[in-house]
Amino acid sequence: MTSSTAQRKNQVLAVKLGLLALLMFGFGYALSPFYAAFCQWLGIDRADASLTRPGTSIRVEFDVNVAPGLPVAMQALDGVVTAQAGGLLKSRFVLRNDSDQALTVRAVPSFAPVRAAGLLQKLECFCFDALTLQARETREVTVVLLIAEQLPLEMGAATLSYSLQRGAAAGAG
């Protein structure tokens, strides 16, 4: 191999590697729209403008627990929901009776921090009444919360947790 063809080979490789570097620079930028599309596609909540004004929105996380021995599966379909002050928030849950007989269950709500209870008012909740699930029945239930008009600045997020207990057929929520 003569000197000039060797140089030529080196130059071609250098240009290719330089182009690869440029391509990767562009890739860094491409991640921005990809990221937005990905989050939307996967349903991952991401930062949005409402979060930048403290006191105007709240992030509510839903947590579910089932009492030991109760053959019912419970899942929050909307695990994390962001809501505006003064607005309504709706979240869905799915309950499934895994046993072969009808069961009466009751969901006991609790807020963390506790004072969030005063800011998130339950307009409609499956926890108001005991629910009777037929054998092997799957049922979707909802909770609707009214967010207080004025949220304290430091109240960025709250958790509403439901514990599912074996319940009596009658009673009020």
Next chain:
Amino acid sequence: MSTVIKAADTVDTHGVDTHGGHHAEHHAGWVRWLYATNHKDIGTLYLWFAFAMFITGGVMALGIRAELFQPGLQFWQPEFFNQLTTLHGIIMVFGAIMPAFTGLANWMLPLMLGAPDMAFARMNNWSFWLLPPAAALLLISLFVPGGAAAGGWTLYPPLSAQAGMGMDLAIFSIHLLGLSSIMGSINIITTILNMRAPGMTLLKMPLFAWTSLVTAYLLIAVAPVLAGAVTMLLTDRHFGTHFFSAAGGGDPVLFQHIFWFFGHPEVYIMALPAFGIVSQIIPTFARKPLFGYVSMVYATCSIAILSFMVWGHHMFSVGMPATAQLFFMFLTMLIAVPTGVKVFNWIATMWQGSLTFETPMLFAIGFVCLFTVGGFSGLVLSIAPVDTQMHDTYYVVAHFHYVLVAGALFSLFAAVYYWLPKWTGYMYHEGRGKLHFWWSMVWFNVTFFPMHFLGLAGMPRRIPDYALQFTDFNTVASVGAFCFGLGQLLFFYNVIHTIRGGVGPAPASPWEGGNTLEWEVASPAPHHTWESPPDIETVRRGLIAQAVEEKP
């Protein structure tokens, strides 16, 4: 690109125009270094620059440890403390370790591959001379209004989007450092792929060349991504874009994804060359060929590929779907497999070898032991639910200092002692070399091992003050840090002493078990080496001794 093409004119691959690229020798004094195109001169420049930055970053580390010697604020205000931690990180990563490895690649690759120089000598000069201005920008930023960047080396927005002009200087500095790395990598890849001695196929070249090659590819793939991220940060700060500003529809978490897409391969950019160095040194002092050469190559490549798929493990506590956490967690754990292969091979190389424990070997064995500790704490951190507890604690600080100080830095010390006879033509003082090793080994552990305990007990990183119960271990760590730092003056003394004659002239091949091509040239290596490529018999003899080629 015209510069690149012109630069190629200056280097001749084997033969015709051998004086073309060597204007440097006509210059005397500092001009020789400014106009340097010789790979050995540039390698030397890189290594001294890296050492200067190591001392600079080290002094900052001592500033951090002085403040943390006891609780309360003694020396610095928190704002300045944060600048110290941030600059310490950036300077050690981009100013010390990476340039040191590039310097070694510059010095050693042409010698080990039988090439007359690096492929693009003038671009090589430019790659180096971008570094001093980049370092200057970082240091100047300490004195601008608002001080230097103080949001950690990761530069997360929104903090970094709101910081003062020190952040802009850091961004420009990172641009220069990135540009330098990319050009250095182009040079390394071209030299390795196109300029090897006849008979030295890819799967027969020294492992240091392999790890340099893979590292250079990693750099070309991720340095531009970091450049993109900091450019977005810059335009967010000054030109009204909203990549990372939620108010404008962006997302600060996006920065973390982009940063760690760069940042995790960066970890291997600092580790793979160390693997290469240790894979040269251990066979030499075990007087046995490297065990499992091909598996070493495959392990290097698999680590590099996996490094692109694990960035999310730096973000477990940011919040991501459980599926994504599991994905990143399992892939991260998978990296332990090729790394385990490497550690196994190093041990198997030593097994039943005729071991001697000169300073390079001591540092290499120290590397294997302590890097493994760092690897294991990394495995602990890869467990998503555990990481939620350990995130941003001193456990993480302990982990990455085991990987980067006892890993990358120890391998660099090993490399310097190993090749110093070749560079200077003199032998270093073995006793003082060993003292440097044992001193570093002991005080490194005194400094960083207690940090595991601090982290497990919940001490957060990047804070100038801490709760009283953390006092004892912090005091121990600070004493260790000052002693470790002091010991590096001995390293400096050892190098200067060797340059000035050491304990006597070194033969061409001072180590009994050295079989790679650099030991075929005289010590000190003449200004021009392998102007005509090594003959096929010389190459083959070395390859057979390394057991990468079968005996005829």
